Amino acid sequence: MKSNYKVILFLILSGLIIPTYGFEIHTPLKQGALIYGTLNPDETVLLYDHLIQANDTGHFVAALPTWADDTVTFTRTVQGKTDTLVFSVQKRAWVEEIVNGLPPKKVTPSPQDQHRIKQEALQLKKARESNNYYKIPTCFQRPVTDFKRISSQFGSKRILNGIKSAGHSGTDYAAPIGTPVVAPADGIVKLTHPDMFYSGKTVLIDHGFGIFSSYSHLHEISVHPDQPIRRGEKIGTVGTTGRSTGPHLHFVLSWHDIRVDPEQTINTFSCFQENKKLAN
Ligand SMILES: [Zn+2]
Structure with a gap:
């Protein structure tokens, strides 16, 4: 069980699987990139203290700053329960x-x-x-x-x-x-x-x-x-x-x-x- 957990954590961190419920990201997570995704109506998700606002079909847009770390954390609340979703970020070389x-x-x-x-x-x-x-x-x-x-x-x-x-x-x-x-x-x-x-x-x-x-x-x-x-x-x-x-x-x-x-x-x-x- 413990090693399974590690495998899943690894896959989540490397962005290979996305912890479901509704929240999904559809575009690459790169430093300085706009990102598009979807979430369910009962999910409230924060990124860098900004509320991610979805449209009526659940689509949203957000962004990663140039200084984003190796991982980015989304804070999600569903029916009063809060968890964090961690994804890996592609770093870029700035000239x-x-x-x-x-x-x-x-x-x-x-x-x-x-x-x-x-x-x-x-x-x-x-x-x-x-x-x-x-x-x-x-x-x-x-x-x-x-x-x-x-x-x-x-x-x-x-x-x-x-x-x-x-x-x-x-x-x-x-x-x-x-x-x-x-x-x-x-x-x-x-x-x-x-x-x-x-x-x-x-x-x-x-x-x-x-x-x-x-x-x-x-x-x-x-x-x-x-x-x-x-x-x-x-x-x-x-x-x-x-x-x-x-x-x-x-x-x-x-x-x-x-x-x-x-x-x-x-x-x-x-x-x-x-x-x-x-x-x-
Ligand atoms: Zn300029």
Whole structure:
């Protein structure tokens, strides 16, 4: 019996079997990945203190951060009983990137700028509080089709003007000023800002079920808050406003406050390839 238990525990930890009842994960558990799955209506599941919200067919979306450990724990409650579901996580190697030539006051902000940064972060955090549970996004397209290159990858460990900085929260697409930026999925515009300290002209879109996308350093903004938006619709143009060394789009995709890898998401959940219907 004891060795059976060990075998089962091993299979659970290695993700080869999923402890059933209703909770199931249908996509790979990788650091920085969006994950799709299903659960039963009477299961309440928490991940990193976020309630996993399922739609009326039991489908849900969640995410793993770049810093996820070897295993991830979901806390499930069914009829007053709580247990934990532990899955193994595929680790990724994050590249190191050296960025020089940023204005020093943008790397080491003055106390006044630090105050401004805090206010703007709070504004973005508030904008991410949402009750939009209308439809789970099931595919994503690139927000710029006409880009020259990816100038900085998601998750890269950055050294800005010689100072170690947090991992890169998004993907940078280098493109000329004025290149159109489009919505990667349907949603509602939650915030537009004419001049944030780091992100310059900024747009935030709520795609539902905790998924948000943001667009930084824009040259122009062509949407307004509360505007419903369809996938592929223009939201603005590429620019170099805020903390930026040249024209590019800094594109962030997140589930609540957990940033996920945009390129990995677009490749895995492409709108243009045969794609498993994940949440319908
Ligand atoms: Zn960036």
